[in-house]
Structure formats: structure tokens, C-alpha cells
Amino acid sequence: MIDMRCYFTHPEYQNCVNIFKAKFTENKCDDYWSGFTALQQNVSNNKCPICEVELTNTPNKTHTATLDHFRPKDQDMYPNLKCKPENYILMCSLCNITYKKNDFPLLDILQKATNAKEVAETNNEQPLLFNPTEKNPLDFFELAFRQTAQGGILELKRKQGIPKDSYEYKICETMIKTFGLGYCESYPHPNDNAKVCRIEILTKHYNTFVEFAKEIKKQDQKSLALFLKDKNRIEELKKYGFFQFIVKKQFNYDSSIF
Numbered sequence: 001m002i003d004m005r006c007y008f009t010h011p012e013y014q015n016c017v018n019i020f021k022a023k024f025t026e027n028k029c030d031d032y033w034s035g036f037t038a039l040q041q042n043v044s045n046n047k048c049p050i051c052e053v054e055l056t057n058t059p060n061k062t063h064t065a066t067l068d069h070f071r072p073k074d075q076d077m078y079p080n081l082k083c084k085p086e087n088y089i090l091m092c093s094l095c096n097i098t099y100k101k102n103d104f105p106l107l108d109i110l111q112k113a114t115n116a117k118e119v120a121e122t123n124n125e126q127p128l129l130f131n132p133t134e135k136n137p138l139d140f141f142e143l144a145f146r147q148t149a150q151g152g153i154l155e156l157k158r159k160q161g162i163p164k165d166s167y168e169y170k171i172c173e174t175m176i177k178t179f180g181l182g183y184c185e186s187y188p189h190p191n192d193n194a195k196v197c198r199i200e201i202l203t204k205h206y207n208t209f210v211e212f213a214k215e216i217k218k219q220d221q222k223s224l225a226l227f228l229k230d231k232n233r234i235e236e237l238k239k240y241g242f243f244q245f246i247v248k249k250q251f252n253y254d255s256s257i258f
């Protein structure tokens with residue numbers, strides 16, 4: 001998951017808003033989202049901020065860069081936030097259309113601000129989905145390297161120390177299940193809405209990061225320095241939010257791996 005909090009203060013953001021607002025009337029903004037998509041792709045190093053897959057601009061692919069309405073624009077959800085740039089978040093089409101869909105669970109449904117005309121009017125809501133333009137993933141999650149029947153996977157886990165039954169705890173659980181990014185050992189989960197784990201993505205991330213995590217774990221400065229000498233490789237790893245988790249040693253593993 002990628003920390004996107006610098007997005008709203010990006011030098012290009014206000015320019016995008018101005019161009020966007022000059023283009024449409026009333027609530028008919030459907031064709032004018034591309035400026036925000038491109039800017040968010042720039043901020044996320046062209047990764048999906050949720051699952052970190054490499055994005056493409058070719059339409060109708062699994063990993064096409066799409067703009068999701070964090071609060072869904074449907075009539076029974078938040079129809080007046082359809083054209084509000086603060087409500088847009090970049091996702092791959094799989095995260096957006098197959099996993100999140102129109103879900104927007106709240107801690108307390110009675111807080112739901114359906115008639116909100118501005119995003120600020122939803123401030124009393126406590127969404128159970130994590131918005132990477134507002135919150136730091138390192139405050140919520142850690143990485144887990146794990147061996148499964150499908151091979152090594154890298155999945156998201158709730159960060160240790162978050163109290164059970166806290167709001168943050170529920171955000172972690174909801175995010176991981178909604179996007180299929182963890183708890184793979186418990187799928188299929190007969191009493192829950194856990195979705196199929198995304199083995200392809202989880203495996204790819206494992207292969208990308210396992211060697212780096214091993215170097216960090218070894219605490220051998222010489223060996224780490226040698227690893228970091230490969231500048232091209234490190235520059236590639238740095239494009240991922242997962243890189244920060246490993247640098248901060250916010251990861252765990254079972255003993256058969258390291």
C-alpha cells in the first residue's frame with residue numbers, strides 16, 4: 001500500500017482542479033477525470049496505491065489505471081460527491097471494479113452523510129476503508145512473508161499493537177478482506193466475507209522483496225552495502241510502498257523462510 005498523502009499538496013494538484021472545474025457543468029464530469037488519474041499515477045510511481053501492481057493506460061485491462069470514487073457516486077450513496085476531486089483515488093481496475101466495487105462500510109451507519117455536498121461534510125463519518133491520500137499505511141499494516149501451497153507470498157497484516165475492537169483494528173480487517181490482500185490461510189472463510197486472496201499479486205511481491213528483507217534481517221552491514229550497490233535494482237524497489245515497510249522493519253515471516 002502506498003502513502004499518497006503528498007498528493008493534495010503536489011504543485012500540480014490545484015492546476016488539475018482548475019482545468020477540471022472549467023470543463024463541465026453541474027454533475028456531468030464523467031469525461032474529465034484523466035488529469036487526476038495522471039497526477040496520482042505520478043505520485044504513486046505508476047503503482048496501484050492499494051495492491052501495488054504496475055499500472056497500464058491501455059483501457060479495459062486488469063491493471064488499467066482507473067479513478068475510483070472513494071465514496072461511491074451512486075444515488076443511494078454519495079451522488080453529490082461525484083465531481084469532487086477530493087473524493088478521487090487511483091486504483092487498478094481489478095481493485096476498483098472487482099474488489100471494492102461500491103462498498104463503503106462505516107463504523108456506524110447512522111453517521112452516513114448521504115446528502116453531503118462537499119467531502120468536508122463527511123468529516124463525522126468513520127469509514128472502514130483506508131484512504132491512502134489521507135492516512136499513512138505504516139500506521140496500520142505490516143508485511144508478512146509466508147510459505148503456502150502456492151509458494152511464497154507477501155501479504156498484508158494488521159500492525160501489531162493496534163488494540164482489538166478499536167476503530168483502527170476494524171479498518172485493517174476490512175481493508176485486507178475487501179481487497180483480498182491477506183488472511184490467505186483462512187480462505188475460504190465460511191463465516192465471513194473474506195474474498196479470494198490474490199495469489200498472483202502476493203507471489204509477485206514476495207519475489208520482489210524477499211531478498212531485500214533477508215538482507216535487512218541479517219543485520220550484516222557489509223552484506224547490505226553490497227546489496228544496495230545495485231542502484232538500478234534499489235531504485236526499482238523504492239517505487240513500492242512495500243519498500244518502506246521493509247526499511248522500517250515492519251515485517252514478519254515464518255522461520256522456514258529466513
Ligand SMILES: [Zn+2]
Pocket residue numbers: 048049050051052053091092093094095096
Ligand atoms: Zn490494485
